[in-house]
Amino acid sequence: xxxxxxxxxxxxxRKLSSDLENGLSTEQVESLQAKHGPNELIEAxxxxxxxxxWEQISGPMVILLIIAAAVSVLLHEYQDAIVILLIVVxxxxxxxxxxxxxxxxxxxxxxxxxxxxxVRRSGRVQEISALELVPGDLVLLEAGNVVPADGRLIxxxxxxxxxxxxxxxxxxxxxxxxxxxxxxxxxxxRRNLGFMGTQITYGRGSLMITETGMNTELGNIxxxxxTVEAEETPLQRRLGELGKGLAIAAIGIVAVVVVLGLLDQQxxxxxxxxxxxxxxxxxxxxxxxxxxxxLALGARxxxxxxxxxxxxxxxxxxxxxxxICSDKTGTLTENxxxxxxxxxxxxxxxxxxxxxxxxxxVETNPEISLILGVATLCNDASLHTEKxxxxxxxxxxxxxxxxxxxxxxxxxxxxxxxxxxxxxxRQGEIPFxxxxxxxxxxxxxxxxxxxxxxxxxxVKELRSAMSGDSQHVIFVKGAVDxxxxxxxxxxxxxxxxxxxxxxxxxxxxxxxxxxxNGMRVLGMAFRPLKSDESADSPSADWESDLIFVxxxxxxxxxxxxxxxxxxxxxxxxxxPVMITGDHPLTARHIAKELGISDNDRVxxxxxxxxxxxxxLDAVVQDVSVFARVAPExxxxxxxxxxxxxxxxxxxxxxxxxxxALKRAEIGVAMGITGTDVSKEASExxxxxxxxxxxxxxxxxxxxxxxxxxxxIMYTMTSNSGEIWVxxxxxxxxxxxxxxxGDIPLPLLxxxxxxxxxxxxxxxxxxxxxEPAERETMNRPPYPPNENFFGRGxxxxxxxxxxxxxxxxxxxxxVYWLADGPPDPxxxxxxxxxxxxxxxxxxFSQMGHVLAVRSHKESLFQQGLFSNKxxxxxxxxxxxxxxxxxxxxxxxxxxxTTALNLQDLLICLAISTLVFWAVEVQKWWIRKNSPVPQ
Ligand code: ATP
Numbered sequence: 066x067x068x069x070x071x072x073x074x075x076x077x078x079r080k081l082s083s084d085l086e087n088g089l090s091t092e093q094v095e096s097l098q099a100k101h102g103p104n105e106l107i108e109a110x111x112x113x114x115x116x117x118x119w120e121q122i123s124g125p126m127v128i129l130l131i132i133a134a135a136v137s138v139l140l141h142e143y144q145d146a147i148v149i150l151l152i153v154v155x156x157x158x159x160x161x162x163x164x165x166x167x168x169x170x171x172x173x174x175x176x177x178x179x180x181x182x183x184v185r186r187s188g189r190v191q192e193i194s195a196l197e198l199v200p201g202d203l204v205l206l207e208a209g210n211v212v213p214a215d216g217r218l219i220x221x222x223x224x225x226x227x228x229x230x231x232x233x234x235x236x237x238x239x240x241x242x243x244x245x246x247x248x249x250x251x252x253x254x255r256r257n258l259g260f261m262g263t264q265i266t267y268g269r270g271s272l273m274i275t276e277t278g279m280n281t282e283l284g285n286i287x288x289x290x291x292t293v294e295a296e297e298t299p300l301q302r303r304l305g306e307l308g309k310g311l312a313i314a315a316i317g318i319v320a321v322v323v324v325l326g327l328l329d330q331q332x333x334x335x336x337x338x339x340x341x342x343x344x345x346x347x348x349x350x351x352x353x354x355x356x357x358x359x360l361a362l363g364a365r366x367x368x369x370x371x372x373x374x375x376x377x378x379x380x381x382x383x384x385x386x387x388x389i390c391s392d393k394t395g396t397l398t399e400n401x402x403x404x405x406x407x408x409x410x411x412x413x414x415x416x417x418x419x420x421x422x423x424x425x426x427v428e429t430n431p432e433i434s435l436i437l438g439v440a441t442l443c444n445d446a447s448l449h450t451e452k453x454x455x456x457x458x459x460x461x462x463x464x465x466x467x468x469x470x471x472x473x474x475x476x477x478x479x480x481x482x483x484x485x486x487x488x489x490x491r492q493g494e495i496p497f498x499x500x501x502x503x504x505x506x507x508x509x510x511x512x513x514x515x516x517x518x519x520x521x522x523x524v525k526e527l528r529s530a531m532s533g534d535s536q537h538v539i540f541v542k543g544a545v546d547x548x549x550x551x552x553x554x555x556x557x558x559x560x561x562x563x564x565x566x567x568x569x570x571x572x573x574x575x576x577x578x579x580x581x582n583g584m585r586v587l588g589m590a591f592r593p594l595k596s597d598e599s600a601d602s603p604s605a606d607w608e609s610d611l612i613f614v615x616x617x618x619x620x621x622x623x624x625x626x627x628x629x630x631x632x633x634x635x636x637x638x639x640x641p642v643m644i645t646g647d648h649p650l651t652a653r654h655i656a657k658e659l660g661i662s663d664n665d666r667v668x669x670x671x672x673x674x675x676x677x678x679x680x681l682d683a684v685v686q687d688v689s690v691f692a693r694v695a696p697e698x699x700x701x702x703x704x705x706x707x708x709x710x711x712x713x714x715x716x717x718x719x720x721x722x723x724x725a726l727k728r729a730e731i732g733v734a735m736g737i738t739g740t741d742v743s744k745e746a747s748e749x750x751x752x753x754x755x756x757x758x759x760x761x762x763x764x765x766x767x768x769x770x771x772x773x774x775x776x777i778m779y780t781m782t783s784n785s786g787e788i789w790v791x792x793x794x795x796x797x798x799x800x801x802x803x804x805x806g807d808i809p810l811p812l813l814x815x816x817x818x819x820x821x822x823x824x825x826x827x828x829x830x831x832x833x834x835e836p837a838e839r840e841t842m843n844r845p846p847y848p849p850n851e852n853f854f855g856r857g858x859x860x861x862x863x864x865x866x867x868x869x870x871x872x873x874x875x876x877x878x879v880y881w882l883a884d885g886p887p888d889p890x891x892x893x894x895x896x897x898x899x900x901x902x903x904x905x906x907x908f909s910q911m912g913h914v915l916a917v918r919s920h921k922e923s924l925f926q927q928g929l930f931s932n933k934x935x936x937x938x939x940x941x942x943x944x945x946x947x948x949x950x951x952x953x954x955x956x957x958x959x960x961t962t963a964l965n966l967q968d969l970l971i972c973l974a975i976s977t978l979v980f981w982a983v984e985v986q987k988w989w990i991r992k993n994s995p996v997p998q
Pocket of ligand 1: 391392393394395465467468497498499500502503504542543544545585586587644645646647648
């Protein structure tokens with residue numbers, strides 16, 4: 066059997082029952098989809114439900130609890146054993162729900178990153194999800210696409226692909242559409258095949274799909290891909306390490322309590338269980354899990370704000386971003402382009418209305434028609450008038466907005482692109498590249514197509530410019546400076562003149578004049594091809610000795626919301642930087658309008674190219690506008706900024722932007738205009754291509770990080786409070802401090818477990834959805850690897866924990882003394898004062914969680930209702946605690962007793978002390994650093 070690469074396109078299409086012109090029909094697609102299934106690589110499933118359950122029940126904490134339950138059974142404390150197991154189950158269920166939701170959120174995000182592809186089906190070009198492809202589909206490829214499945218190239222125009230995913234070779238290889246007769250070719254030599262996962266770096270073409278999903282070459286090696294572990298974020302890793310360190314410290318403290326208790330002649334069985342309960346209480350086992358939930362929730366909120374996170378670590382890094390480097394077109398501006406001026410040989414016509422008919426003006430000025438003709442033919446966009454649902458005839462555009470604007474202007478002047486293309490069919494092309502800043506197309510000019518009445522001004526003008534035997538013409542459009550580099554002549558009122566200095570300065574002047582008003586200026590040039598020049602195989606000589614015709618100015622308004630976003634960046638200590646391929650004057654105008662630049666300095670790519678590294682380092686510190694920049698300059702800017710300790714977010718849309726996107730801490734790709742390659746290289750994709758979205762994502766990143774810190778602060782302070790309650794009496798007993806030295810254990814093991822696993826957990830989770838604080842975007846970014854315990858965290862955990870412990874224990878001791886010595890025959894001895902300790906501690910923690918909702922603002926400024934989940938969690942915990950005190954069955958289990966109203970009110974009042982203390986501290990912080998308004 067011959068291979069696909071040995072067969073001609075016709076044979077391939079026949080074998081697949083497809084059609085080279087029209088692709089598959091809808092019915093064929095349906096049956097093929099049923100037969101082949103979705104075009105996807107079956108990855109080793111993420112963490113399925115069972116894996117999550119296993120993780121929940123195999124953690125060290127659960128094992129410890131199970132041992133505690135077993136010990137209880139041995140000691141015939143069956144009720145305790147059952148309660149411990151119930152707590153294990155409850156805790157596992159809560160953990161499972163959290164983790165499962167986080168996993169689902171991640172799976173949904175992953176699903177959204179499936180690329181879209183353009184296929185021709187039933188003769189029409191449609192955009193579909195790559196998952197829906199079937200063998201026989203005709204896929205249209207262009208530079209920037211990732212090949213969605215394996216197939217045979219039917220057309221290849223200067224097509225190059227980077228196939229490193231399969232061959233390891235990072236240099237792009239030339240692709241072709243002609244059959245190869247050799248046998249047994251290695252993958253890298255099958256030049257007329259396209260392979261899933263490889264990247265088109267140049268040119269365009271079409272591919273008839275032959276294999277999809279796991280049948281592709283990439284599918285064959287997919288096993289290798291499955292071993293890639295889900296990436297842990299730096300924060301998760303650090304929290305994991307922190308947890309381990311704290312666990313060791315906690316076990317040390319527990320050992321102290323147990324040894325001291327035994328020295329104090331306490332019952333060894335109780336001490337054993339107490340030790341275990343304390344170990345469970347002291348180890349902050351939930352840290353990494355909560356970080357995951359907070360990150361996943363953050364990613365979901367970012368998506369709602371149009372930022373799709375591709376890699377979870379980005380959520381946390383975003384909050385630390387110090388510089389945002391952004392493209393101009395489409396990100397800072399609307400990418401809604403309209404041609405507003407056309408200039409030929411010093412004559413300028415301005416177009417102030419999209420509906421105006423230019424035909425009249427073109428008749429009297431044939432050069433304008435030549436400019437528009439070149440603009441519309443040397444152009445990959447198309448306009449078609451389709452009756453839309455709204456029943457208006459508004460033309461629908463397909464393609465790059467700059468190009469559609471030109472096609473539209475040509476249409477206004479009566480030049481129909483489709484009709485012209487029939488008359489002057491395209492024979493060859495050099496695609497647009499940001500590096501060259503221009504594109505070229507070669508068209509056949511039929512000599513027999515003599516003047517007739519309906520011949521447009523454009524064709525007449527063109528014919529008058531064609532020399533003798535020339536059969537082809539090359540049209541070039543691009544940035545004016547880049548066109549002047551390759552032009553030597555100029556078209557002036559039907560005459561060809563030498564492009565001398567005076568012409569150059571006239572053209573440069575017109576260019577600068579239009580650009581300084583914020584317009585994007587494109588020049589047009591042409592020349593007849595000589596008869597010995599090839600018209601279909603591109604050559605560098607094509608773009609030489611050109612005849613410059615004139616220029617068009619296009620307006621692209623700045624996005625209104627970006628001004629505000631730029632301002633927000635600045636108050637948040639983030640520097641916005643514009644990096645654009647456009648003209649320096651255009652760039653400066655827009656940068657000023659948006660408030661990006663405080664000075665007028667603009668550095669161009671060619672200036673950068675001449676700068677040694679140290680000079681560039683100095684430049685990037687205070688220049689915020691870079692123009693006429695090629696993708697490789699972007700990489701240099703990122704590197705230079707990083708060298709100076711900046712955390713960089715960088716936007717990009719083209720294939721060549723990939724290295725800069727990869728290098729930046731946060732690579733940001735454009736969801737609408739971006740290429741698949743740029744998306745693959747990025748951490749985040751903007752679904753609306755909007756700069757303001759990046760700033761929104763930074764804000765969400767900061768919220769996530771702040772909330773994780775608040776959670777750590779809350780749980781560790783709670784843990785420290787519980788430890789103090791147990792540790793202080795043990796120490797007092799050993800030092801034999803008067804009557805207090807005789808106090809029994811203030812909390813029983815089950816009470817400790819209850820506080821730690823039930824009452825602590827819910828409000829802690831509610832911290833993960835805490836909304837933004839006023840300060841969030843009014844402070845400079847924190848460094849990405851800052852010490853968790855910095856900025857007052859360590860002292861807070863110690864002093865608030867100590868206060869919490871002292872308040873609960875102190876109240877308990879007062880009651881213990883007041884209750885008098887217990888009657889040893891009373892089974893309920895010590896219950897009363899222990900219930901007081903238990904209750905004050907739980908309520909204090911509730912007060913604390915409300916106080917740590919903000920680092921600085923008081924709860925009253927924030928509003929009690931601004932985190933409803935928190936309110937619900939605190940109320941529920943409060944109700945549960947009352948249940949434990951007042952429901953007889955639970956009293957029995959937790960060895961509590963009903964408090965009378967007076968005792969309950971005393972507990973409530975005393976437990977607010979922690980809340981007030983933290984509020985006073987926040988007041989102090991506010992007083993010393995007022996909240997910026
Ligand atoms: P940004 O980098 O801010 O998105 P940009 O879109 O202008 O800016 P490029 O796409 O690299 O950057 O374009 C660089 C220059 O090339 C433009 O300023 C314009 O002069 C020219 N240009 C852009 N698109 C085309 C095109 N389709 N054909 C010919 N020239 C073009």
